[in-house]
Amino acid sequence: MSNLTTMGFSPFFQKDFNLIINNFPEPDRILLLPARIIAEFRSEYEAFSEEGVIRLKPSLEFKEMEKPSVGDWVIYRKSADGQMAGRIIALLPRISCFYRKNAGRTSETQIIASNVDRVLIVCGLDGDYNVRRIERLTAGVYSSGAIPIIVLNKCDLMDDTSEAESDVSLACPGVDVVVVSALYGINISLLDKYCRRLGQTSALVGSSGAGKSTILNALIGEDRFETNSVRKHDNRGKHTTTSRFITELEGGGLIMDTPGMREFGLMVDEESIEAVFSDIEALGKNCRFVDCTHEHEPGCAVKKAVEAGDLSEGRYNSWLSLLRENRSNLLRSDKRAVKKEARRWGTLVREGREIRRRKENK
Ligand SMILES: Nc1nc2c(ncn2[C@@H]2O[C@H](COP(=O)(O)OP(=O)(O)O)[C@@H](O)[C@H]2O)c(=O)[nH]1
Numbered sequence: 001m002s003n004l005t006t007m008g009f010s011p012f013f014q015k016d017f018n019l020i021i022n023n024f025p026e027p028d029r030i031l032l033l034p035a036r037i038i039a040e041f042r043s044e045y046e047a048f049s050e051e052g053v054i055r056l057k058p059s060l061e062f063k064e065m066e067k068p069s070v071g072d073w074v075i076y077r078k079s080a081d082g083q084m085a086g087r088i089i090a091l092l093p094r095i096s097c098f099y100r101k102n103a104g105r106t107s108e109t110q111i112i113a114s115n116v117d118r119v120l121i122v123c124g125l126d127g128d129y130n131v132r133r134i135e136r137l138t139a140g141v142y143s144s145g146a147i148p149i150i151v152l153n154k155c156d157l158m159d160d161t162s163e164a165e166s167d168v169s170l171a172c173p174g175v176d177v178v179v180v181s182a183l184y185g186i187n188i189s190l191l192d193k194y195c196r197r198l199g200q201t202s203a204l205v206g207s208s209g210a211g212k213s214t215i216l217n218a219l220i221g222e223d224r225f226e227t228n229s230v231r232k233h234d235n236r237g238k239h240t241t242t243s244r245f246i247t248e249l250e251g252g253g254l255i256m257d258t259p260g261m262r263e264f265g266l267m268v269d270e271e272s273i274e275a276v277f278s279d280i281e282a283l284g285k286n287c288r289f290v291d292c293t294h295e296h297e298p299g300c301a302v303k304k305a306v307e308a309g310d311l312s313e314g315r316y317n318s319w320l321s322l323l324r325e326n327r328s329n330l331l332r333s334d335k336r337a338v339k340k341e342a343r344r345w346g347t348l349v350r351e352g353r354e355i356r357r358r359k360e361n362k
C-alpha cells in the first residue's frame with residue numbers, strides 16, 4: 001500500500017477533509033490526517049494513512065450509522081509520542097454506504113460496506129442459489145450508491161449454468177452476471193475488470209459459505225484468508241482475526257471481504273426497488289391509472305401481463321412483497337430518506353462538537 005490515492009482518497013474526500021481541518025487552529029492542523037479504515041477490532045481500528053498502517057481509537061461515541069466502518073475515511077489526530085496510532089476525531093461523508101436493516105421489528109441498520117465503488121453479490125450455485133435473494137441484495141446495492149455485479153460461484157457443481165444465468169439476468173436487468181468457480185479458478189479473471197482498478201474498491205457480499213473468501217484468495221492468487229473448509233486447528237498463519245477487512249490487489253484496486261449474512265432486511269429508497277424491477281416499471285406505463293398500484297385496479301397492464309404469462313407470477317409476488325416490506329421498514333424508521341442520511345450525517349456534527357469541546361477546555 002503506497003499512497004492515499006491508491007487507497008481511494010479522491011477529491012471528494014479531500015474537499016471535506018480540508019473543510020473540516022480549516023476549523024482547527026493552524027498549529028493543530030499538522031497533527032490531523034486522513035486515514036482509511038481497513039479492519040475493525042473490538043475496541044480499535046486498523047487504518048491506512050500517509051504514515052502507513054496505524055491503529056486508531058475513536059475519541060467519541062458514535063451512533064450506529066455514524067460509527068466508522070471498514071472502508072470509511074476518517075480524520076485522526078496523530079499520537080504525540082510518535083507511535084503508529086491516533087484518535088479518530090471525525091468521519092468523512094461517504095460516497096456509498098451499503099447497509100441492511102437488522103432482523104426483527106426494529107429500524108436499526110448495520111453497515112456492511114462503506115465507500116465501495118462496486119459490490120459483488122456472491123451466490124453459490126448449490127443450496128445457496130436463490131434468485132429472490134439476489135434481487136433483494138441488488139436493490140440494496142443500488143440504494144447504496146455502488147454498482148452491483150452478480151457473481152454465480154461454484155459453477156463446477158452445476159452441469160449447465162445457462163438457465164441460472166438467464167434467470168438472474170431477467171431478475172436483475174442491466175446487471176452484469178459472471179459465472180465462476182473460485183475453487184477451480186474458472187473465469188476468475190473475468191472479475192479483474194471490476195476489481196483491479198487503481199484507487200477503486202469492491203466488496204464481496206453474500207451468504208456465509210457462498211465462497212467470498214475463496215474468491216478473494218483466487219484473486220490474490222494465494223491461500224491467504226480463512227475459508228470455511230479450513231479447520232480450526234490447521235489454520236495457523238491464516239488471517240482469522242476479523243471477517244470484515246480491505247486488502248489490496250496486485251495491479252491496483254482494493255477489495256473488501258465481509259462476514260456472511262443470514263438475512264438481508266431491506267430499507268431503501270423506493271427507486272432502488274424500481275431499478276431492479278424495471279420490467280414491471282415499464283409495463284406499468286400502460287396501466288389505465290397513472291398511480292396504479294398494480295394490485296387491484298381495473299386496466300392494470302402489470303396484472304394483465306401476469307395473467308398472460310408474460311411476467312412470471314414469482315417475480316410479480318417478489319416485487320410486491322419487497323415493496324411492502326420496505327414500506328413498513330421505512331415507516332418504522334424516522335421516515336427521513338435513509339440513504340441520504342447514511343451518507344450525509346456525521347461529520348459536521350462531530351466537528352462542531354470537537355470545536356466546542358476544545359473551546360470549553362480553554
Ligand atoms: N465446489 C466449490 N466449492 C467452493 C467454491 N468456492 C468456494 N467453495 C467452498 O465453499 C465453502 C465456503 O467457502 P468460503 O470462501 O469460506 O465462503 P464464504 O463464507 O462466503 O467466505 C468452502 O468449503 C469452499 O471450499 C467453488 O467454486 N466450488
Ligand SMILES: [Mg+2]
Pocket residue numbers: 212213214226227228258259260
Ligand atoms: Mg468468508
Ligand SMILES: [Zn+2]
Pocket residue numbers: 284287288292293294295297299300301302303
Ligand atoms: Zn397497474
